[in-house]
Amino acid sequence: MPLIEFSDKGLYCRQGNFYIDPWKPVDKAIITHAHSDHARAGSRYYLCHHLTKPLLQLRLGDHVYESADWNEPVFINGVRVSLHPSGHIIGAAQIRVEYNGEVWVASGDYKTEDDGISGAFDPVQCNTFITESTFGLPIYKWKKQAAIFEDIKNWVAQNRENKKTSVLIAYSLGKAQRVLRPLSEMGLPVYVHGAVWNVHQALVNSGWNLPEVKRVQPDTPKQNLAGNIVIAPPSADGTPWMKKFYPYSVGVCSGWMQVRGNARRRNIDAGFALSDHADWDGLLQAVKATGAQKVYATHGFQSAFSRYLNEQGIEAGEVKTEYGSEEEDSKTAG
Template identity: 45%
Template sequence: MTGDVLTFTDKGIYCPSGDFYIDPWRPVPRALITHGHADHARAGHGSYLATDLAAPVLKFRLGNIPLQTVPYGQTVMVGSAAVSFHPAGHVPGSAQIRVEVGGEVWVVSGDYKTEDDGLSTAFVPLPCHAFISECTFGLPVFRWAQQTEIAAEISDWWKGCAAQGRTAVLGCYSLGKAQRLLSMLDPCQGPILCHAAIEGTNDVLRGQGLPLHQTTRATAEVSAKTHPGALLLAPPSAMAGTWLRRFGPVSTAFASGWMALRGVRRRRAADRGFIISDHADWSGLNTAIDATGAERVFVTHGYTDVFSRWLTSRGIDAQIVPTQFGEIEDDTQTPPQNEPSA
């Protein structure tokens, strides 16, 4: 599959005019990175270009990489391609990448959500000729409630846990979801504890000025006895660990868009599931695509078959692009089949 601006290869999305790849999954000489999640930002590339807001997390996760940065909206020439990064609203520093060659504009969405979460820079739709869009939640069943409603649900659950003498343990991804939850919750309700993987990311984001509530790192000295009535944020990969014993008795929950599916809630075997995602829901995907005015739409990772057929039924030239996005999960969480990170 080829195009005048971008092509799709076994290494990733490639721009011949600029000789670069966008979020490549194999080592390449030059990589442009939309955000810091592990399925989009991988080690081993010769050079990296990302937003200045994403840089601290990228260095935290990937080490001393050869990284150049650019602020949102500033155009740089990479070869003969004009490139700029624009807010995606997914996690702090996340970006869509706009590529223009010979007057033709293509936009790679990366991961995105259209709801302003008050923490990430809000999504901005970009007019383009071709739009490469994720469709992680590309089914009509996925429609998100307002963030304030979810915050109230989590708060009530936390209060109930404290009244029962239980530690509330909430599974969430360490980059993006954990910080969003922190911004939603009232720290006056009780102590908020964080697994080391989450607290390490909190420290990085606080260092670049994000206003996150005070939290306590869940070290070996921290327990239900030292912090009664606490809420503990932990990555999904740590939810079944023996380290939770010192916080017992506990009540467990997951915060994810996949909680909208009953089968997923049962398999996760948690007491509660809170439906909240850093990806666009069905309405958000459609609204974002319509706003681009794109003549062609390429859909990646998620319910690509269903969503591409839907777009085609609306008269949009839609095609599926196989990628490896969603195959490496943040926090090494193994998702249900065909269900990337939430």
């Protein structure tokens, strides 16, 4: 019997009778991170990292939450469970599960470049590694974060010169906080959409020291916005809410911007291939670092990635999950 099974409700550990990131309500859920395709409401008990807890409370409402520190063992029915930084967003964890000397790791979403805010990805030795593969093709190789931040700043400066507001599309949880620091260095006021504001407040209230932002309000004077920066989630792109910023230029921060067609399809002015997922090299590096004898690839290019791993002598299979399909995290939304 495998330590983790792929059930119709999510990744299931029978011995411990718990699920990892279930997409249906269950008794006991261990949550890798607070994005809504991984963290869903309705379960009776949640375990996550300390930093994730306030975000789950914000997004899922009242439930029973328990949290743990990095690498702090939690025993469930004799199964040893521990959380390890995945570097995806604030509080994002890989879940290490050990029983009878066998170790499985479910990666959740991860990236191998340290972004300075989400915690550095921690390679964990295991027998079986369940990895995401969102960008599991060799065309996805990210530029260094610093270089992309430079591009974004140059774009903002260019817009300012052309008297346009820079509307930067970034997920309200994760990407928004990641781009905030370099943007705040420009000395311009940064305005945010309500969804970004809510996450920002939750983080500030739980002790994060984040640069100051202003919420876009119905009565925010137009001249305050002109030539400045607005951070908005993908769902706001193309809605009447944007009218207030006219004239503006839209830039999207997403790994999908690596391919021109995606940027053209979305009718945006600039695309920045800034991702919170590992690129091709990052995925390979992570898989190799685990030393796993068996790898399961989930959401993304799992067919191609697992086939490639098999050719490299790493036994790999693909698993269908329901991750990577929520509005904020989907391919079409960026």
